[in-house]
Amino acid sequence: MKKVTVFILLISFTLVLKAQTNAERKVQILVEKLRLAMISGNRADLETLASKDLSYGHSGGKLEDFAAFVEALASGKSDxxxxxxxxxxxxxxxRTALVRHExxxxxxxGGKPNExxxxxxxxxxKEGKAWKLLGRQAYKLP
Structure with missing residues (x-):
């Protein structure tokens, strides 16, 4: 009986790890798609990646909702x-993924080059079967 219990626990643990790894891969792919969409300003891609409930915070304190985020990048205002x-x-x-990066x-x-x-x-x-960007907060690094 103990062997069966250990076997079931081992299988369960393996399945959880596999699901975790699969979810991590999916989110990593979406982060890369977000990076590319922010460069291209492709409206359809931005709208697909972000949740309608998006809260997008800039390092200077400005906050944008879904519509403002998409418009800023798609219009080229944020280039x-x-x-x-x-x-x-x-x-x-x-059903939540936290991603941190620099x-x-x-x-x-506005035609002004900057870094x-x-x-x-x-x-x-995760909204249904799709991962969506719900929040983003940028901050100044020391």
């Missing part, structure tokens, strides 16, 4: 020339 995410970590907790980017907002280096927390939530 990323390049973006790199470094030192990325990912943690899945149930964002290094070249921008051209930014920020810390970012992304909150992804």
């Amino acid at each position: 990323f020339v390049s973006i790199d995410f470094v030192k990325q970590t990912l943690k899945i907790s149930g 964002l290094n980017a070249k921008t051209n907002d 930014v280096h920020l810390g970012v927390l992304l909150v992804w939530q």
Whole structure:
């Protein structure tokens, strides 16, 4: 009986780890799609990735909802020339994923070239079968 119980526990643990790894892979792919969509400003991609309940916080304190986030990038008002995410970590907790990274980017907002280096927390939530960006908060790094 003990062997059966141990076997069932081992199988259950293996299945949980496999599901966790699968979810992590899916979120990592979505983070990369978000990076590319922020550079391209592709409205359809941005709308697909983000939740309608999105709260998008900038390092200077400005907050955007779903519509403002999409419009800023799709219109070119917020213009990323390049973006790199470094030192990325990912943690899945149930139907929520927390992603932290440092964002290094070249921008051209209003025709003014600039470089930014920020810390970012992304909150992804599973809506039905799809992961959606629910929250984003950038902060200045020391």
